[in-house]
Amino acid sequence: MSLNAEISKTLYEIGEILTIKGDRFKSRAYNTAAQRVAALPENISAVAARGELEKIPSVGKSIALTISEYLESGMSSVLLDLRDSLPPGVLRMIEIEGIGPKLAMRFSKDLDITGIEELEAAAKRQQLRGLKGLGPKKEENIIKAISEYKNRSTRFLLGEVLPIIQGILTYMGDNNAVRRVEVAGSARRRKETVGDLDVLVSSNEPEKVTEHFVSMPPIVRILGQGPTKSTVVLKNMLQVDLRVILPESYGAALQYFTGSKEHNVNLRTIGVKTGLKLNEYGLYDRETDELIAAEDEETIYESMGMRWMPPELRENTGEIEASIEGRLPDLVSLDQIRGDLHLHTDYSHAADPLEHLVEKAVSMGHEYIAITDHSKGLAIAKGLSEKKLVKLLKEIEALDEEYPEVRILTGTECDIKGDGSMDYSNEILSQLDFVIASIHTGFQNNEEKLTQRMIDAIHNPYVKAIGHPTGRLIQRRSGYALNLERVFETAAEQDVFMEINGSPSRLDLTDVNARRAKEMGVKLSLGSDAHNVPQMEFLPLGVSVARRGWLTQEDVVNTWELEKVLDYRK
Ligand code: DGT
Ligand code: CA
Ligand code: CA
Ligand code: ZN
Numbered sequence: 215m216s217l218n219a220e221i222s223k224t225l226y227e228i229g230e231i232l233t234i235k236g237d238r239f240k241s242r243a244y245n246t247a248a249q250r251v252a253a254l255p256e257n258i259s260a261v262a263a264r265g266e267l268e269k270i271p272s273v274g275k276s277i278a279l280t281i282s283e284y285l286e287s288g289m290s291s292v293l294l295d296l297r298d299s300l301p302p303g304v305l306r307m308i309e310i311e312g313i314g315p316k317l318a319m320r321f322s323k324d325l326d327i328t329g330i331e332e333l334e335a336a337a338k339r340q341q342l343r344g345l346k347g348l349g350p351k352k353e354e355n356i357i358k359a360i361s362e363y364k365n366r367s368t369r370f371l372l373g374e375v376l377p378i379i380q381g382i383l384t385y386m387g388d389n390n391a392v393r394r395v396e397v398a399g400s401a402r403r404r405k406e407t408v409g410d411l412d413v414l415v416s417s418n419e420p421e422k423v424t425e426h427f428v429s430m431p432p433i434v435r436i437l438g439q440g441p442t443k444s445t446v447v448l449k450n451m452l453q454v455d456l457r458v459i460l461p462e463s464y465g466a467a468l469q470y471f472t473g474s475k476e477h478n479v480n481l482r483t484i485g486v487k488t489g490l491k492l493n494e495y496g497l498y499d500r501e502t503d504e505l506i507a508a509e510d511e512e513t514i515y516e517s518m519g520m521r522w523m524p525p526e527l528r529e530n531t532g533e534i535e536a537s538i539e540g541r542l543p544d545l546v547s548l549d550q551i552r553g554d555l556h557l558h559t560d561y562s563h564a565a566d567p568l569e570h571l572v573e574k575a576v577s578m579g580h581e582y583i584a585i586t587d588h589s590k591g592l593a594i595a596k597g598l599s600e601k602k603l604v605k606l607l608k609e610i611e612a613l614d615e616e617y618p619e620v621r622i623l624t625g626t627e628c629d630i631k632g633d634g635s636m637d638y639s640n641e642i643l644s645q646l647d648f649v650i651a652s653i654h655t656g657f658q659n660n661e662e663k664l665t666q667r668m669i670d671a672i673h674n675p676y677v678k679a680i681g682h683p684t685g686r687l688i689q690r691r692s693g694y695a696l697n698l699e700r701v702f703e704t705a706a707e708q709d710v711f712m713e714i715n716g717s718p719s720r721l722d723l724t725d726v727n728a729r730r731a732k733e734m735g736v737k738l739s740l741g742s743d744a745h746n747v748p749q750m751e752f753l754p755l756g757v758s759v760a761r762r763g764w765l766t767q768e769d770v771v772n773t774w775e776l777e778k779v780l781d782y783r784k
Pocket of ligand 1: 407471
């Protein structure tokens with residue numbers, strides 16, 4: 215959401231709560247101001263910077279104060295106080311799409327509803343449709359919106375669950391009743407978010423395994439404990455399912471519980487056509503019920519006339535057909551990666567000094583890394599003045615000599631300004647090895663404008679890559695309006711890389727967009743976008759996105775020799 219839209223929404227909400235409280239006059243003032251702000255032709259922070267908030271029609275002194283408070287702190291104390299004055303549950307209900315304060319108040323007053331669970335139950339019992347002006351259609355929409363709300367707030371970022379998975383695997387592997395242990399489901403497919411974890415264990419002694427599992431340290435609640443299936447909840451509220459499987463049908467279970475559901479459904483349909491039956495216990499002959507394969511995934515796929523396929527591809531987006539026709543891509547893998555092409559130091563707003571990053575890079579076996587601190591105009595990220603950049607370049611040069619194992623590239627994550635020009639002069643940019651250009655401001659621009667800004671940046675002769683191209687933050691902010699087709703077209707023609715940013719909440723480009731970029735002839739660069747040393751471990755997340763995007767070694771520039779990376783753009 216743009217800043218203008220956010221502020222407009224805040225003013226509307228204040229207006230709505232005031233309506234409920236019967237303050238008609240004040241409420242109208244806030245609602246009109248909200249409309250005006252939404253219709254502003256420029257970024258409201260620019261208006262505020264000129265001290266002209268009160269010049270916006272319908273914005274008086276107190277509303278101007280509300281706006282400037284929001285600009286400074288991202289919230290409004292007027293709104294917070296108003297929200298506090300509401301009955302319990304109303305606040306949470308208005309987080310549901312399509313439920314405003316007025317409606318939430320009626321649920322509270324007329325039906326004594328004090329929370330979302332209660333509201334959902336009432337909707338399912340069809341108790342909402344009795345209220346004045348509320349029909350079955352709206353009731354259905356509310357049920358849908360609640361389920362979306364729940365999904366939104368209960369999915370975990372892949373980057374946060376991977377370390378947890380590592381812990382579970384180590385813990386479970388320690389038990390001698392465990393023959394094999396893996397995490398299946400969306401985590402094995404490396405989806406960007408994960409609903410719950412599906413742990414599979416191969417064992418002949420299920421009771422021992424289950425007992426060990428439910429004693430795992432970070433568990434706060436046991437939801438179910440049985441011989442083959444147990445379910446627990448971890449401290450961070452992540453749910454973990456355990457299934458214990460006999461070794462002879464482990465492959466079938468692994469295949470089934472890895473999913474995706476859509477992949478499995480398509481697979482089974484194909485099985486039916488060829489006289490086969492596939493389920494979580496094995497692959498069978500439909501007529502005779504004779505077992506054909508169950509112990510490992512490879513045999514199951516091969517018995518169905520396919521090659522085994524990496525879990526990252528199993529989303530039913532053409533992988534089954536490709537496998538049958540023998541044209542599965544040879545996916546890029548972590549061990550092919552030679553370096554990290556997006557890193558920040560404490561010269562700009564990151565935590566650690568350059569030398570610590572270099573040491574970590576050496577320990578990770580990187581052949582090269584690019585130091586890409588923010589540019590001068592990005593004050594919130596302590597962007598580097600030309601003078602400071604020159605100082606950093608000297609330090610890079612010195613360390614590059616001191617550490618012959620890794621080549622340290624000079625670079626920048628240069629801001630693309632509002633008019634599409636670059637935040638450093640070409641004279642500066644021409645001295646750097648790896649220039650990333652990123653959009654960090656003006657998210658509220660329209661699609662034409664944003665696309666043009668990015669295309670202008672791609673045409674700058676010194677730009678090597680576009681950083682986090684869409685600006686989305688998973689579950690928090692959808693990307694800015696962009697015509698990606700035009701961007702990819704230009705990038706392909708100009709030989710500029712598109713980044714797959716490995717930061718867990720970014721993963722930008724997405725798998726789907728990366729695949730499209732590849733189809734259009736674009737090469738992809740990976741960067742951890744680390745803002746401290748441990749975050750350099752985010753790079754494998756970028757590799758996962760690349761694999762889910764069907765990318766091969768040739769598509770991912772970090773697998774190339776350094777000379778090729780630097781010379782790719784003629
Ligand atoms: P999540 O947990 O929401 O991130 O997504 P998944 O894919 O891990 O889904 P989950 O945990 O509900 O189920 C794990 C796997 O089990 C899923 O990927 C495929 C399989 N599975 C679950 N339900 C069904 C189903 O109704 N039909 C089929 N064929 N497979 C299913
Ligand atoms: Ca799951
Ligand atoms: Ca599950
Ligand atoms: Zn950035």
